[in-house]
Every structure is written in C-alpha cells, then in structure tokens.
Amino acid sequence: MSLQSSPKATRESVPAHWFNGIAWIAITLFGLLLISYGRYDHQTILVNGKKSAEQLAEHTALVAEGTLDSTRNLFSAMKFLVQPPMQEKSLDSLAIRHGLLSLQAKSDYIMDLLIVSRDGMIKHWTGSGVPPDIRGRSYFASHAEQENIDLYVGKPLLSLVHKGEWFFALSEALRDDEGDLTNVLVAIVDVSLLNQRLGSRMAIPASSQGLLSNDGVIYTRTPDHALYVGSKVSRSHELELVKAVNYVTTSITASQLDQKQRIISFRHLTNYPMVAVGTILVDELFVTWNKLMGLFISFWLILSAGTIWITRRANTISRAQHEFATIDGLTGIHNRRSIMTTASKLERSQAQAGSLSLLMVDIDHFKAVNDRFGHLVGDEVLRQLSETLRSQIRSTDIVGRYGGEEFLVLMPNTGPDGALLIAEKLRKSVVDNLKQPVSVTISIGVATTTEHDTTLDRTLARADKALYQAKNSGRNRVKVA
Numbered sequence: 178m179s180l181q182s183s184p185k186a187t188r189e190s191v192p193a194h195w196f197n198g199i200a201w202i203a204i205t206l207f208g209l210l211l212i213s214y215g216r217y218d219h220q221t222i223l224v225n226g227k228k229s230a231e232q233l234a235e236h237t238a239l240v241a242e243g244t245l246d247s248t249r250n251l252f253s254a255m256k257f258l259v260q261p262p263m264q265e266k267s268l269d270s271l272a273i274r275h276g277l278l279s280l281q282a283k284s285d286y287i288m289d290l291l292i293v294s295r296d297g298m299i300k301h302w303t304g305s306g307v308p309p310d311i312r313g314r315s316y317f318a319s320h321a322e323q324e325n326i327d328l329y330v331g332k333p334l335l336s337l338v339h340k341g342e343w344f345f346a347l348s349e350a351l352r353d354d355e356g357d358l359t360n361v362l363v364a365i366v367d368v369s370l371l372n373q374r375l376g377s378r379m380a381i382p383a384s385s386q387g388l389l390s391n392d393g394v395i396y397t398r399t400p401d402h403a404l405y406v407g408s409k410v411s412r413s414h415e416l417e418l419v420k421a422v423n424y425v426t427t428s429i430t431a432s433q434l435d436q437k438q439r440i441i442s443f444r445h446l447t448n449y450p451m452v453a454v455g456t457i458l459v460d461e462l463f464v465t466w467n468k469l470m471g472l473f474i475s476f477w478l479i480l481s482a483g484t485i486w487i488t489r490r491a492n493t494i495s496r497a498q499h500e501f502a503t504i505d506g507l508t509g510i511h512n513r514r515s516i517m518t519t520a521s522k523l524e525r526s527q528a529q530a531g532s533l534s535l536l537m538v539d540i541d542h543f544k545a546v547n548d549r550f551g552h553l554v555g556d557e558v559l560r561q562l563s564e565t566l567r568s569q570i571r572s573t574d575i576v577g578r579y580g581g582e583e584f585l586v587l588m589p590n591t592g593p594d595g596a597l598l599i600a601e602k603l604r605k606s607v608v609d610n611l612k613q614p615v616s617v618t619i620s621i622g623v624a625t626t627t628e629h630d631t632t633l634d635r636t637l638a639r640a641d642k643a644l645y646q647a648k649n650s651g652r653n654r655v656k657v658a
Contacts, residue, residue, distance in 0.1 A: 204481045211473050218466060223440070226462045227427050229381055230442035233455025234425070237386045238444045240374050244286060245347060245449050248364045249328070251280050251290065252349045255362045258301075259292055259351065273301045286370040288336065288344050291363035293317055300360075309337040311363075316346035320361050326350065330449055332394045333368055333407045343368045343406050345396055368406060372397040383461035385439075387454040391416060396451070398434070405434060412443075416452055419443040429459065505578040507556055508563035516577025516585050523589055524626065524633045534596035536586035537622040537640040538566070538603070541652040543582040546615055554614050561611055562619070569606050570599065593625045593657055600655045608653070618653035620644060625658075 258268055258276045268276070277290045281303045292301040297312035311317055316331045331346040344365045351360040375386045375397060387398040387405075393412050398405045410433045419426045427442040438459040443452050503515035511519065523533050540546075540562060547555040559582065566576045570586060579585040586603075588596055600621045607619050622644030630636045639658035647656040 204477070207480070208477055211470075211477060215466075215470050215473075219463070222462050222466055223429070226440045226457045226459070227442070229384070230440045230455045230457045231425065231427055231444070233381065233384055233386050233457075234442040234444040234453045235455070237375055237388060237453035237455060238446055241371070241388050241451060241453060242446055242449065244366070244371055244374065245330070245446075247284065248287070248347045248366060249349070251284065251287070251364055252362045254280055255290065255292065256351065259360055259362075270301060274303070277301060277303045286367050286374070287364055288339060288342070288367040289365040291361075291365070293361040293363060295321075295358045295360065297321065304338055311337070314346070316348040316363055317361050320348065320350040320358060324352075324356055330451065332390050333396050335407075336365070368397050369402065372399055372402040372406075375399050381457065383458035385454075385456045387456075389416070389452045389454060391420060391450045391452065401434075410434065415441075415443050419445045419452060432456065505563075508560055508578050510563050510567060510584075511575065511577030513578065513580055516575065516579065516587070519575055519577070520585070520587055520633055520637075523587060524636075532590050532592060532626070533636070534588040534591040534593065534623065534625040535636055535640045536584075536588065536596065536600050536603070537579070537624075537637070537644040538584040538586065539620050539644055539648070540582040541618045541620055541648075543617070546617065550615055557614055558611070558617055562607065562617070565606055565610055566603060569603050574599075591625070593623065596623045596625060597655060597657055604653065604655055620647035620652050621655045622647055623655060623657040 255277070258273045261268060273292070277292070281287050281290050290303045291299050291308075291311070293311065294300050297310075297317050299308035299311060302308055314331075314334070316329055319326050319329045327350050329346070329348045329350075331348070333343050333345045336342045336344050344367055346363055346365055348361050348363045350358055351362065353359050371388070375388070385399060388396040389410070389412075390396070393410045393416060395405050395408050395410065412433070415426055415428070424445040424447075425442065427440065429438065429440050431437065432439045432441065439456040440459060440462075442455045444455075445452050503511060505512040520533075520535070540558065543555065543558070546558060559578075562584070563576070563578070566584060566586065570576055571588075573589055574591075575587040577585050577587075586599075588599065591599075600623050604619055604621055607617065611617050622640045622642065624636050624640035624643060626633075626636045630639075643656040643658040647654045650656065
C-alpha cells in the first residue's frame with residue numbers, strides 16, 4: 178500500500194509547487210507594480226506641492242513688494258511737503274500735518290508717517306500728543322550713522338505709541354548738496370494689516386505664508402500671525418542661498434515653528450532685504466494618496482498574509498535572539514560579550530592596526546549611590562549614562578557595558594590625542610547632564626593599541642590601569658595609558 182501511494186503523492190506535489198511559485202510570482206509582480214505606481218504618484222504630488230509652495234511665496238513677494246513700492250511713493254509726496262519746489266517759503270506745520278494725514282488716509286496699512294529732523298526729533302507726524310523719542314530707533318540711527326544708506330527697511334518692533342501693536346519702518350534720508358542729513362522720512366507700516374493682505378487670497382489647505390528679514394526675523398505669518406510676529410527662525414543656509422544664487426529655493430524640511438514636515442519655498446524680494454515664504458504641509462498633500470495606497474496595500478497583504486506572517490515571525494524570533502545575545506537588557510547598548518567580540522574584530526582588521534583606542538569608563542562612587550538611594554536609582558543612572566555616552570560619541574565609535582558600572586568605548590582610526598579629546602567631552606557631558614535622580618561623575622582610562630600590544634587584552638589592561646590612576650587621582654578625570 179505504501180509503495181503504491183508514494184508515486185501518487187509525488188505526482189500531486191509537482192502541480193501544487195508549480196501553482197505556489199506562479200502565485201508568488203504574481204504577488205511579487207503586483208507588489209512591484211504597486212510600488213512603481215506609488216512612487217510615481219508620490220513624486221507627482223511632491224512636484225505639484227512644490228509648485229504650490231512657490232506660488233504662495235511668489236504671491237507673498239508680490240504683495241510685500243507692492244506694499245513697499247506704494248510706501249516709497251509716499252516719500253515723494255512727503256518730500257514735497259518738506260522741500261516744496263518753486264516756492265520761497267516752506268509750508269507751515271499745520272499744512273504739513275494736513276498733508277501727512279491725507280497721505281495716511283489713502284494707505285490703510287500705514288500706522289503713522291513721520292518727518293524727523295537731523296537730530297532725531299519728530300518735527301511732523303500723523304499722531305497726536307507729544308511725539309515719542311525715536312533717536313534710538315534704527316530707522317533713524319541708520320541714516321544718521323551711515324551716509325551711504327538712503328533707504329532703510331526695519332525689522333518688526335512694538336510701537337511706542339500704539340500699545341501692543343507691531344510695525345516695521347521704511348525710511349528714506351534727505352540730504353543737502355554736501356551730503357549732510359537734513360531730514361528722515363519715515364513710514365510706520367502696520368504688520369497686522371500687511372498680514373491681512375497676505376492671507377486674503379490664500380486658498381490652499383494647510384498652507385502658510387510668511388515674510389522674513391534677511392536674517393530670519395518674522396514680519397508676518399499666516400496663519401497664527403500674532404503668535405510668531407517678531408520671533409526669529411534659524412534658516413541661515415536657505416536665506417543666504419536665496420539671496421545669493423537665484424532668488425528662489427524650495428526644499429522639504431521640518432518647520433521650526435510647528436515642527437511639522439513641510440514643503441518650504443523661499444523667494445527673495447527684488448529690491449528689498451526681505452524673503453517671502455510659502456509652505457505646504459506634507460501630510461495634507463498625501464491624505465488621498467495615503468487612503469488609496471492603503472486600499473492597494475490591504476489587498477496585497479490579504480493575498481500574501483500567510484507568508485508575510487511567517488516571515489515576520491521568523492524575523493522577530495531572530496531579532497529577539499540577536500538582542501538577547503548582544504544587547505544589555507538594562508541599558509540597551511552592547512553587552513560585554515558583544516563589545517568584546519567587536520573589539521576583537523577591530524583588532525584583527527589590518528585597516529585598524531595601531532589606531533584602535535579604548536576608553537574604559539567607570540561611574541565614581543556608584544556603590545554609594547546604590548547604598549544610599551537604592552538599586553532602582555542606580556539602574557536609572559546606568560541607563561542615563563549609557564544614553565549620554567551613545568549620544569556623545571561619533572558614529573564610528575561603539576559603546577558597550579563592560580560589567581557593573583564599567584563601560585567600554587571602542588574608537589577605530591583614533592590615536593591617543595583624539596581619544597583624549599573625546600574622553601574629556603564625555604566626562605564634561607556627564608557632569609553637565611547627569612544631575613537627576615542624582616548627580617554623578619565618571620573616571621576614564623584611555624589606551625591605544627601599539628606594536629607592543631600582542632593581544633587586545635594588553636591594551637585593555639593598560640586602559641584599566643589608566644582608569645585606576647584616574648580613580649586614585651581624585652576621580653572625575655581622564656588618564657591616558
């Protein structure tokens with residue numbers, strides 16, 4: 178019976194195996210097609226998103242330039258009030274004030290207009306009462322101190338007259354034939370009204386518009402203008418690039434204002450020291466794409482669920498076994514066995530010969546910490562120290578728990594001088610950062626492999642000896658073997 182059934186079983190297994198192979202090929206091809214389509218569609222959405230961000234920046238630039246150009250036109254009329262042509266007598270103060278008020282009424286974004294004398298006193302203005310002292314304001318001081326500045330664009334400031342309101346000043350110097358300052362014409366621009374102009378045509382969901390100075394100070398931002406006006410963003414690379422190269426640059430990066438991933442386009446204004454910004458929230462761009470891809474992926478997962486589950490299960494077991502064998506359970510860094518295995522590999526590598534440095538790190542008075550505060554606090558100190566070491570070392574360095582409160586740092590391609598610098602950096606970082614739940618310090622012994630070290634153990638022994646020298650010298654210090 179068994180001899181007769183074996184050929185039958187063999188014959189039935191062939192088509193089953195063939196069918197499984199065809200099924201997996203089909204699933205794989207479908208997955209590749211899905212990936213290709215997803216990438217193409219994703220890229221198309223990003224390209225369109227960049228165009229939208231650039232359009233927002235362009236719109237912002239046009240509004241800002243139009244506002245500034247209109248403000249500069251006011252200076253021509255203001256100059257006429259101060260220096261009327263073809264007249265022997267200048268206009269009296271009442272006529273000048275009337276003229277300034279007339280100009281202000283035609284420009285809803287103007288908070289005030291000022292005519293300032295050469296000594297920094299406001300001679301005429303649209304405000305009421307006693308004029309404020311503006312001699313310390315940059316929109317006057319820049320003209321008084323530098324002869325080559327005729328037009329000045331100030332950064333956003335809080336008004337001395339209109340309490341709680343932000344403005345920026347546009348000012349122009351008037352000089353006599355000898356180049357001496359005679360007057361400064363000042364237009365105080367209400368940034369909240371400028372903000373309303375910027376947002377009046379914005380219709381792209383989850384987008385924003387902004388206007389920055391060349392060094393990143395925010396004039397206005399839509400939305401949340403009141404929250405960000407006057408603050409500063411650190412975008413020196415983009416601001417220098419857009420100012421020096423092609424006036425426009427666009428990238429995908431995290432916003433410094435809301436920490437969300439955005440497409441951000443910077444456009445430098447043509448004639449003014451300002452940068453217009455348009456941003457698009459990346460997550461909002463991909464809402465529909467995410468839903469569609471979710472449906473496709475769900476269908477693909479249903480077709481291949483069994484194999485995926487088995488593969489993931491095997492990978493999970495493998496990862497768990499690997500972590501159990503190589504990772505210290507308390508600190509999450511290499512355990513003793515793993516760090517020593519890694520050290521041996523580095524030692525045997527010809528590329529690392531003579532340039533492998535070791536740092537033997539020990540927590541000072543750690544037993545006293547356990548005795549006084551308990552082992553839970555001691556464990557937390559070990560975890561924090563591990564994280565500090567891991568965050569401060571270079572990407573090529575490797576840290577592991579050597580045992581108890583001792584740690585070992587492997588530094589390939591590093592001589593004694595470089596190892597000493599990094600060791601001091603680690604020691605200082607621990608002093609500065611490990612203050613809770615209890616302040617601790619570390620001592621470090623440094624050793625570098627030499628031609629006299631026939632084995633790694635000799636280098637370790639020298640690092641250990643240097644560590645004890647650091648301990649005996651008062652702790653919280655570094656000693657080099």
